[in-house]
Amino acid sequence: MSVLDVPHLLFRGLMAWDPVTHRSVLFGASVTGVDLGDGVVRDDPVVGVPLSLTGMLVDADPDGPAGAQLFYDAFTVGVDGGCQVALTGARPFCSRPTGPASAVWQASVAEAGFAISAFDSVALARLQDEVDAGRADGITVRFTARRDEHHGGPARSLVVGVVGPWRCGEPVAEPGDRTLVPVGPAPLAPASARVVGSRLVVDLAGSLAETDPGPLDVRATTPGGTVVPLGPLIADGHGIAALPLDPAPLDAAATGTLDLVAGGRVVLRERELAAVATTPNLHLDEVALGDLDVRVLRRGRPVTAPTSVLVVRPGVADPVTVTTDDDGCASIPVDDAVGAWPWILLPYDGDPPAAPSALDPRTMGHATVRVLPRDQQLDALPPTWANVHRHVLAGWKAQAPCMDGWLDLADEAACARTARLIRQLTGVENHDRHRYMPVTRDLTVGQRTLLHRWCDEVTDAAAARLRKSSPGG
Amino acid sequence: MIRLVPAGPTDLRGLRTMLQRAVRLELATLPPYLYALFSAGENPAAVDRIQHIVREEMLHVVLVCNILNAIGGTPRIAHPDAVPTYPGPLPHSVEEGRPIRLLPFSVEAMAQGVDVEEPGEAPGEVPFPTVGQFYDSLRDPLRALPRAAWDTRPERQLDDATFFPGALHPVRDADGAMAAIDRIATAGEGSTGAPLAFRRELAPHHRFEEMRRNQVLERAPDEARGYRWGPSLGIDWNAAIPAVADPGAHDLAGWPEAQAAQDRCDRAYTSMLREVQRAVTGEPARLAHAAADMLTLRREAIRAFATPFGTPPRTAGPAFRYRPGLLG
Numbered sequence: 001m002s003v004l005d006v007p008h009l010l011f012r013g014l015m016a017w018d019p020v021t022h023r024s025v026l027f028g029a030s031v032t033g034v035d036l037g038d039g040v041v042r043d044d045p046v047v048g049v050p051l052s053l054t055g056m057l058v059d060a061d062p063d064g065p066a067g068a069q070l071f072y073d074a075f076t077v078g079v080d081g082g083c084q085v086a087l088t089g090a091r092p093f094c095s096r097p098t099g100p101a102s103a104v105w106q107a108s109v110a111e112a113g114f115a116i117s118a119f120d121s122v123a124l125a126r127l128q129d130e131v132d133a134g135r136a137d138g139i140t141v142r143f144t145a146r147r148d149e150h151h152g153g154p155a156r157s158l159v160v161g162v163v164g165p166w167r168c169g170e171p172v173a174e175p176g177d178r179t180l181v182p183v184g185p186a187p188l189a190p191a192s193a194r195v196v197g198s199r200l201v202v203d204l205a206g207s208l209a210e211t212d213p214g215p216l217d218v219r220a221t222t223p224g225g226t227v228v229p230l231g232p233l234i235a236d237g238h239g240i241a242a243l244p245l246d247p248a249p250l251d252a253a254a255t256g257t258l259d260l261v262a263g264g265r266v267v268l269r270e271r272e273l274a275a276v277a278t279t280p281n282l283h284l285d286e287v288a289l290g291d292l293d294v295r296v297l298r299r300g301r302p303v304t305a306p307t308s309v310l311v312v313r314p315g316v317a318d319p320v321t322v323t324t325d326d327d328g329c330a331s332i333p334v335d336d337a338v339g340a341w342p343w344i345l346l347p348y349d350g351d352p353p354a355a356p357s358a359l360d361p362r363t364m365g366h367a368t369v370r371v372l373p374r375d376q377q378l379d380a381l382p383p384t385w386a387n388v389h390r391h392v393l394a395g396w397k398a399q400a401p402c403m404d405g406w407l408d409l410a411d412e413a414a415c416a417r418t419a420r421l422i423r424q425l426t427g428v429e430n431h432d433r434h435r436y437m438p439v440t441r442d443l444t445v446g447q448r449t450l451l452h453r454w455c456d457e458v459t460d461a462a463a464a465r466l467r468k469s470s471p472g473g
Numbered sequence: 474m475i476r477l478v479p480a481g482p483t484d485l486r487g488l489r490t491m492l493q494r495a496v497r498l499e500l501a502t503l504p505p506y507l508y509a510l511f512s513a514g515e516n517p518a519a520v521d522r523i524q525h526i527v528r529e530e531m532l533h534v535v536l537v538c539n540i541l542n543a544i545g546g547t548p549r550i551a552h553p554d555a556v557p558t559y560p561g562p563l564p565h566s567v568e569e570g571r572p573i574r575l576l577p578f579s580v581e582a583m584a585q586g587v588d589v590e591e592p593g594e595a596p597g598e599v600p601f602p603t604v605g606q607f608y609d610s611l612r613d614p615l616r617a618l619p620r621a622a623w624d625t626r627p628e629r630q631l632d633d634a635t636f637f638p639g640a641l642h643p644v645r646d647a648d649g650a651m652a653a654i655d656r657i658a659t660a661g662e663g664s665t666g667a668p669l670a671f672r673r674e675l676a677p678h679h680r681f682e683e684m685r686r687n688q689v690l691e692r693a694p695d696e697a698r699g700y701r702w703g704p705s706l707g708i709d710w711n712a713a714i715p716a717v718a719d720p721g722a723h724d725l726a727g728w729p730e731a732q733a734a735q736d737r738c739d740r741a742y743t744s745m746l747r748e749v750q751r752a753v754t755g756e757p758a759r760l761a762h763a764a765a766d767m768l769t770l771r772r773e774a775i776r777a778f779a780t781p782f783g784t785p786p787r788t789a790g791p792a793f794r795y796r797p798g799l800l801g
Binding site for chain 2 (some may be wrong): 014016018023027028045049050077078080081082083098117119120156407414417418
């Protein structure tokens with residue numbers, strides 16, 4: 001994953017997840033170190049600054065094992081006026097479950113969506129340099145959230161994370177590094193690995209989120225079949241292990257297949273191929289069905305030849321095979337099956353693998369695609385309050401009672417006064433914004449059209465009354 | 474800088490009295506800041522800063538209530554004695570000739586914020602302590618209380634399960650009280666006079682000064698004080714809502730729509746105070762209702778700002794009056 005590259009910032013904190021309001025807040029978080037390539041240091045002035053993130057936790061597939069997103073407007077490292085990285089959330093954080101109560105979250109922001117105030121921070125200046133020099137497209141933030149089982153009440157997670165460069169061509173919202181997947185019954189989640197300079201860097205934050213296998217060693221099996229022990233992996237408090245290597249073992253690490261060994265047994269093994277979706281949680285509707293864009297990576301790099309991908313949707317459709325182009329990209333048409341489904345993506349060389357009967361989100365490439373119905377029967381309805389409340393707003397109240405916190409959705413007068421804002425917050429262009437309504441993103445084209453027609457009428461009527469009542473009106 | 478009337482006796486009863494004073498003081502800063510916030514218009518940098526300050530002041534109110542409850546007291550929030558009128562002096566301050574006003578977002582409003590929040594050490598003897606010195610004066614008497622003086626009933630304490638994660642802690646003993654006072658007294662870098670390192674959010678008076686100047690206060694480790702004045706903060710004073718100052722001081726007789734708008738604001742504010750009162754006196758879950766009332770207050774304030782009165786026309790605004798009669 002690109003954030004294993006340098007320079008990167010490490011942080012730690014807590015996350016509060018409110019299942020009623022969907023509101024999720026990072027708190028008590030601060031930068032704990034920076035890595036410029038020679039290990040973690042703590043004398044950079046950005047170390048110690050707080051982080052802030054408030055988002056809305058939404059499941060693209062509430063019934064499935066994957067598809068959680070965090071819609072946010074701002075992720076900030078530092079305070080205004082000091083060493084700071086300020087990201088504007090154009091696309092949500094997407095999650096990869098790593099266990100029953102843990103997940104890895106990732107989001108990337110292109111150059112236009114962030115601002116760095118480096119001052120005397122070497123780490124931030126280097127991060128800006130990577131973007132300015134064209135070696136990175138932007139910034140990636142990744143964190144692992146692990147449920148703090150000692151806290152009662154609403155869910156709280158311990159969070160460790162990294163802020164680093166989003167290298168050109170790498171996935172936006174999920175790890176694109178070399179992937180090591182569990183072998184056998186060990187309850188470990190996948191790890192990501194990357195050779196950076198003269199070090200092998202492994203992100204074990206997700207792997208170790210819910211279990212501790214004891215001391216870990218890493219080894220590489222060269223293309224010729226030679227097993228080369230590389231050394232012990234000792235993760236820091238953020239789950240990152242960086243192992244300096246001499247040239248020969250470094251070459252083995254770079255070209256061989258990596259294994260993580262615990263107690264003499266291989267617990268994680270590198271999987272050569274991975275398929276990642278450009279948009280891991282795809283929101284579509286019957287009017288504007290599109291494609292699920294995927295890219296195949298071989299050992300963390302885009303493939304350079306056409307590669308087959310088995311696409312499996314258990315219980316929805318028969319498996320199909322698609323073939324990427326020379327750059328590893330493929331666009332898979334989404335049919336008109338209304339609902340939310342996981343799409344399992346299994347790239348392969350040679351013979352296709354057996355189609356799984358269910359998604360294991362820890363080990364299988366996947367995306368979640370949700371298709372909302374058109375609801376065209378609403379087009380013919382007059383845009384009255386009764387129709388809007390019955391067909392649109394009453395459903396919101398049932399799905400997410402939290403919205404009553406700021407607007408009584410059963411109060412015609414209150415909604416009419418807020419019509420302009422409602423129209424704004426329900427606009428397609430604001431779908432990925434923190435305050436989009438409804439928070440669950442369950443607004444069909446037919447519902448939006450009806451709602452906006454009503455909003456426009458009440459807004460126009462109010463404007464007409466104002467003109468009539470003003471002097472000279 | 475606010476200077477307070479001298480602290481009284483420091484026995485248990487005296488501590489309860491002083492903590493109730495602290496409740497009134499912390500509560501009294503909210504309306505002026507909310508008025509500026511609601512009228513700030515399209516000024517995102519200023520809105521962010523004032524919102525942060527308002528959240529911190531709300532946290533202070535609840536922390537003080539936690540301490541007061543923990544020593545057997547009963548906070549008074551929704552009570553005519555607890556709610557000041559505006560313009561008027563801050564409760565228990567000595568500067569009666571310097572009223573605190575409800576000012577729309579403006580240079581003047583930000584200057585008032587600087588004045589209210591400015592920390593400082595009163596030189597020599599302390600007949601009129603600053604706010605920080607006032608809180609410090611509570612520490613030793615609280616530590617000296619016997620164990621039996623502490624009320625540990627959980628329903629009398631608010632925690633961070635829903636609001637203020639990581640910051641709102643129940644108080645059950647002197648250590649908890651000290652932690653609460655630490656949070657109140659050191660709310661932001663720069664409250665103690667040490668050079669700024671920009672490793673924490675800055676103290677409110679720095680942020681108010683930024684807004685007053687319309688300049689960013691930025692890190693300067695080569696400067697003795699640790700900061701310098703940087704580029705524009707980007708405030709557009711013309712984008713603020715041109716609300717009237719001290720709306721409660723205007724006679725709205727003859728302007729029924731403006732009066733109704735102000736009544737709606739007062740109703741929302743009164744309801745909010747009532748819900749906070751319930752939350753801090755045995756019904757912690759009511760804090761969520763208080764939050765909902767705050768949102769209602771904001772909606773009604775915006776509506777009032779669009780309601781004209783007078784000749785030449787001005788607009789009404791929230792007067793932040795406690796009027797239980799409006800609740801029926």
